Amino acid sequence: MAYFPMFVDLKDKLCIIVGGGAVAYRKIKALLEFEARILVIAPNCIDKVYGLKDSLSQEQLIIALRNFDSGDVCKADLVIAATDDITLNKSIAKECRHKNIPVNVVDVQEECSFIFPAYIKRGAVTIGVTSSGKSPVISQRLKKSIAEQLPEYLEDLADILGEARDLVKKSFDTEAERKKVYIALIEAVENQNGKLSPKQIKDVIQREMKKNQDK
Ligand SMILES: C[C@@]1(CC(=O)O)c2cc3[nH]c(cc4nc(cc5[nH]c(cc(n2)[C@H]1CCC(=O)O)[C@@](C)(CC(=O)O)[C@@H]5CCC(=O)O)C(CC(=O)O)=C4CCC(=O)O)c(CCC(=O)O)c3CC(=O)O
Numbered sequence: 499m500a501y502f503p504m505f506v507d508l509k510d511k512l513c514i515i516v517g518g519g520a521v522a523y524r525k526i527k528a529l530l531e532f533e534a535r536i537l538v539i540a541p542n543c544i545d546k547v548y549g550l551k552d553s554l555s556q557e558q559l560i561i562a563l564r565n566f567d568s569g570d571v572c573k574a575d576l577v578i579a580a581t582d583d584i585t586l587n588k589s590i591a592k593e594c595r596h597k598n599i600p601v602n603v604v605d606v607q608e609e610c611s612f613i614f615p616a617y618i619k620r621g622a623v624t625i626g627v628t629s630s631g632k633s634p635v636i637s638q639r640l641k642k643s644i645a646e647q648l649p650e651y652l653e654d655l656a657d658i659l660g661e662a663r664d665l666v667k668k669s670f671d672t673e674a675e676r677k678k679v680y681i682a683l684i685e686a687v688e689n690q691n692g693k694l695s696p697k698q699i700k701d702v703i704q705r706e707m708k709k710n711q712d713k
């Protein structure tokens with residue numbers, strides 16, 4: 499069985515992480531990169547988790563130094579059960595499922611409604627890899643080898659194409675024409691090593707329009 503890669507908007511969503519060990523830390527770091535708000539509930543946290551407070555506001559991260567209470571999950575958009583107590587983790591999962599809250603349980607895959615990928619983030623471009631639980635280390639290694647092949651300008655490229663999109667949509671009638679323009683823009687960015695000014699974007703679009711008219 500393979501998992502479907504679904505990309506989720508986590509901006510400002512409240513993610514509750516129960517547990518404050520090394521595994522919790524890894525999940526928190528990932529969720530923060532996607533602008534989630536974090537509430538950690540654990541009687542003890544490793545220093546790296548406490549350390550996150552230095553660079554984050556109260557809006558972004560709250561650490562509640564206490565045991566989990568049933569009912570804690572009520573306000574959560576997402577829950578991670580990351581304690582070292584398998585029975586507790588399972589009961590958190592049960593409560594979440596009952597309340598229709600997506601839940602990840604770090605030590606029991608069958609209890610997860612979603613699992614974490616190994617991922618690469620370059621601005622708006624995200625690449626997620628999973629082995630559907632078979633081997634996280636495969637995902638980790640694949641991530642590394644994919645990352646080595648990505649062009650430096652990937653983030654800029656996505657921004658440039660994103661900005662050009664409205665104009666391209668207005669200027670070209672068919673999807674096939676629009677796709678050609680995006681490819682021309684990508685090639686132009688490749689030639690300029692990642693930089694195109696708004697004027698250069700317009701020039702490429704003009705050029706493609708002219709090509710279309712001349713046909
Ligand atoms: C099912 C899943 C659920 C979930 O966590 O969402 C899960 C479950 C478990 N992981 C375990 C172990 C390890 N996990 C890692 C690493 C990662 N694990 C991640 C995801 C996932 N792990 C989901 C499946 C994703 C997939 O299949 O691709 C990554 C990709 C993302 C992340 O964690 O953020 C991250 C790499 C991120 C990166 O490098 O980018 C390492 C390596 C290391 O630590 O360096 C080890 C030690 C080696 C080993 O055991 O394989 C154990 C056994 C614990 C034990 O033996 O006690 C369980 C529980 C079980 O298998 O039952």
Ligand SMILES: NC(=O)C1=CN([C@@H]2O[C@H](COP(=O)(O)OP(=O)(O)OC[C@H]3O[C@@H](n4cnc5c(N)ncnc54)[C@H](O)[C@@H]3O)[C@@H](O)[C@H]2O)C=CC1
Nearest residue numbers: 517518519520521522539540541542565566581582604605
């Ligand atoms: N999914 C994954 O990627 C991986 C999962 N694991 C599993 O993750 C689990 C956690 O691993 P670590 O972070 O290394 O453990 P850890 O022992 O460092 O941390 C456990 C945390 O749970 C907290 N905790 C315990 N009882 C609690 C309660 N009643 N309420 C709230 N918090 C409570 C502790 O205070 C501590 O912060 C292990 O069971 C391990 O098998 C391990 C490796 C990878």
